[in-house]
Amino acid sequence: MTAVVGPSLDEAVTSAQTFDSLNPSNGDVVGTHAIHTKEDVDAAVARSREAAQWWGALSFDERAEYLLTWRSVITRRIAQLAEVSHRETGKPHSDAQLEIVLAIDHIAWAAKHAKKVLGQQKVKSGLLMANQASYVEYKPLGVVGVIGPWNYPVFTPCGSIAYALAAGNTVVFKPSEYTPGVGEWLAHTFTEVVGGRPVFQVVTGLGETGNALCLADIDKLAFTGSGPTGKKVMAACATNLTPVIIEAGGKDSLIVDEDADLEKAAEAALWAGMANAGQTCIGTERVYVHEKVFEPFMTEILAQAKDLRAGSDSGAKIGPITMPSQIDVIRSHVQDAVDKGATVALGGPEAIGDRFVQPTILTHVPEDSTEITEETFGPTLAVNPVKSMDEAIELTNATQYGLAGAVFSKKRGMEIARQIRSGMTSINAVTAFAGVPGLPFGGVGDSGFGRIHGPDGLKEFTYAKAITRQKFKPLMMLTAFSRDDKTDAKAMKLVTMLHGGKQTLR
Numbered sequence: 001m002t003a004v005v006g007p008s009l010d011e012a013v014t015s016a017q018t019f020d021s022l023n024p025s026n027g028d029v030v031g032t033h034a035i036h037t038k039e040d041v042d043a044a045v046a047r048s049r050e051a052a053q054w055w056g057a058l059s060f061d062e063r064a065e066y067l068l069t070w071r072s073v074i075t076r077r078i079a080q081l082a083e084v085s086h087r088e089t090g091k092p093h094s095d096a097q098l099e100i101v102l103a104i105d106h107i108a109w110a111a112k113h114a115k116k117v118l119g120q121q122k123v124k125s126g127l128l129m130a131n132q133a134s135y136v137e138y139k140p141l142g143v144v145g146v147i148g149p150w151n152y153p154v155f156t157p158c159g160s161i162a163y164a165l166a167a168g169n170t171v172v173f174k175p176s177e178y179t180p181g182v183g184e185w186l187a188h189t190f191t192e193v194v195g196g197r198p199v200f201q202v203v204t205g206l207g208e209t210g211n212a213l214c215l216a217d218i219d220k221l222a223f224t225g226s227g228p229t230g231k232k233v234m235a236a237c238a239t240n241l242t243p244v245i246i247e248a249g250g251k252d253s254l255i256v257d258e259d260a261d262l263e264k265a266a267e268a269a270l271w272a273g274m275a276n277a278g279q280t281c282i283g284t285e286r287v288y289v290h291e292k293v294f295e296p297f298m299t300e301i302l303a304q305a306k307d308l309r310a311g312s313d314s315g316a317k318i319g320p321i322t323m324p325s326q327i328d329v330i331r332s333h334v335q336d337a338v339d340k341g342a343t344v345a346l347g348g349p350e351a352i353g354d355r356f357v358q359p360t361i362l363t364h365v366p367e368d369s370t371e372i373t374e375e376t377f378g379p380t381l382a383v384n385p386v387k388s389m390d391e392a393i394e395l396t397n398a399t400q401y402g403l404a405g406a407v408f409s410k411k412r413g414m415e416i417a418r419q420i421r422s423g424m425t426s427i428n429a430v431t432a433f434a435g436v437p438g439l440p441f442g443g444v445g446d447s448g449f450g451r452i453h454g455p456d457g458l459k460e461f462t463y464a465k466a467i468t469r470q471k472f473k474p475l476m477m478l479t480a481f482s483r484d485d486k487t488d489a490k491a492m493k494l495v496t497m498l499h500g501g502k503q504t505l506r
C-alpha cells in the first residue's frame with residue numbers, strides 16, 4: 001500500500017520560482033516561499049562577505065550584546081515562532097515551544113562564552129623556547145553556510161548559527177523545504193536586531209538551493225540532515241575545498257540494567273522513542289533490557305503507553321509524520337521486523353496511517369532487520385532482552401551510526417556509558433546532554449563528524465591563530481646559519497637533559 005498524503009513537495013511548487021510549505025496534519029498551505037537560484041545564493045553570500053567585515057571586526061562583547069538582544073526578542077515572541085513551527089512540522093505547540101527554550105539557552109551560552117573560549121590566551125613556551133611569549137586565539141572563518149533539517153527547525157540550526165555568529169562569522173542559512181517559514185522568522189528577527197545588516201540571511205528552496213550554497217564562496221558549511229544528503233554535501237564542498245561539519249542520523253539505544261529504576265527507564269524510553277513522532281536524531285529507536293527485568297519493564301512501558309496517541313487534536317501528544325515519504329520507510333521497517341519474527345506488543349503495521357503513525361512497540365526484533373539496522377524516524381521502539389550489559393554494549397555498538405544514547409543503571413551507569421561508541425550518552429535520563437550548552441554535540445561513524453555546542457562548537461567555526469613574540473635574545477641561536485658546533489652540542493645537552501631520562505608523566 002502506498003501512502004497518499006496530499007501533494008508531494010515537487011507538486012507543491014507553484015511556479016518556477018516558488019514552493020509551498022504544507023501543514024502535515026491536513027495538507028493545508030502554510031506559506032509560499034521563493035526557490036532561490038544559484039545567482040540568488042551567490043548574491044546572498046557576497047552580501048554576507050561584506051557584512052562579515054563589520055561583524056567580524058566587532059569585539060566579543062559587542063557581538064554578545066546583539067546576540068543577547070536577539071535571544072530576548074525570541075523569548076518575548078516565543079509563541080509566534082512556536083506557532084510557525086507547529087504549523088510547518090505538525091508537532092504539538094508545547095513541544096515546539098520547548099525546542100525554542102533550549103535554543104534560547106544555547107544562543108545565550110554562545111554569546112556569553114565566545115570571548116573566554118576564543119579570545120587570545122597565553123600558552124607556555126617550554127624550556128627550548130623560553131625566550132618567547134606564546135599566544136593562541138581563534139579567528140572567525142568569514143562566511144558560514146548552514147543547511148538544516150525540518151525535525152527540530154529551531155534548535156538544530158541554531159546550534160550552528162548562534163555559535164558561528166558568536167565566533168564572528170556571518171551566516172547564510174538554507175532551512176529545510178518543510179520548514180522555510182521558521183528559517184525566515186529566525187533570520188528576519190536577527191536582521192531587525194542588527195539594524196538591517198545582512199549578518200544572518202536565509203535562502204529558501206529545495207536540494208538544488210542547498211547545493212548552490214555548498215558551491216558558493218563560503219568558508220565552511222555546517223550540514224544537519226540525513227547521511228545520504230550529507231555525502232552529496234561533502235562531495236559538492238570538496239569542489240572548493242570548503243570544510244564541512246556533518247550532523248547526520250542515528251540509531252540510538254537505551255540500555256536498561258538489572259538494577260535500573262524501571263518506571264523511570266520506561267518513561268524515558270517511551271518519550272525518547274515517541275516524542276516528536278519519533279522524528280528525533282537523538283531519539284531512542286532500540287532498547288536493550290537485561291533479561292532479568294525484561295518482563296516487568298514491558299509491563300511498565302505498555303501501561304505508560306496506554307493513553308498515548310498520535311493526532312492533531314489537543315489531547316494528542318504525538319503529531320503527524322512531517323515528511324510524507326517517511327511513512328513508507330516506517331512501514332517497511334515495521335513490516336520487515338514482523339516478517340522476520342518480531343512480536344508486536346503495541347501498534348504494529350496497522351498503526352501506520354496516511355499522515356499519523358500510532359505508537360508501536362516491537363519486541364524480540366531480529367538484529368538483522370531494518371528496524372534495528374536503519375534509522376526509522378517514526379514513533380516505534382524495538383525492545384530486546386539481553387543476557388548481560390556486555391551484550392547490550394556490543395549490540396548497541398554494532399551499528400554504522402554513533403550519535404547518542406542512554407543508560408539506566410544504578411551502579412554501572414558511567415562504566416557502561418564510556419564503552420558506547422557514540423558522541424553523547426546520558427545516564428538515568430534521556431537526551432540530557434542536548435540541554436547542557438557547555439557540552440559538545442555530534443556523532444561518529446555514519447552519524448557524521450564535527451561538533452556544535454560548547455567550546456568545541458565555538459572553535460568549529462574558527463581557525464586557530466598562533467603568535468609568538470620574542471621577549472629576549474635566545475640563549476642558543478638555533479634558527480640562523482650562524483649556528484655552530486658549540487650551539488649544536490648545547491642543544492643536544494639540553495634535549496638529553498629534558499627528554500633522555502626515564503619516562504615520567506609529570
Ligand code: NAD
Pocket residue numbers: 147148149150151152156174175176177205206207208209210211212214224225226227228229230232233247248249250280281282323375403442443447448
Ligand atoms: P535531508 O538530508 O533530506 O535534508 C536536509 C537538508 O539538506 C534540507 O535543507 C535539504 O533541502 C537539503 N538538501 C537536500 N539535498 C541537498 C543537496 N544535494 N545539497 C545540499 N543540500 C541538500 O534531511 P531531513 O529529512 O531534512 O532531516 C532528517 C535527518 O536529519 C535525519 O536523518 C535526522 O537524524 C537528521 N538529523 C540529525 C541531527 C544531528 O544533529 N545529528 C539533527 C536533526 C536531524
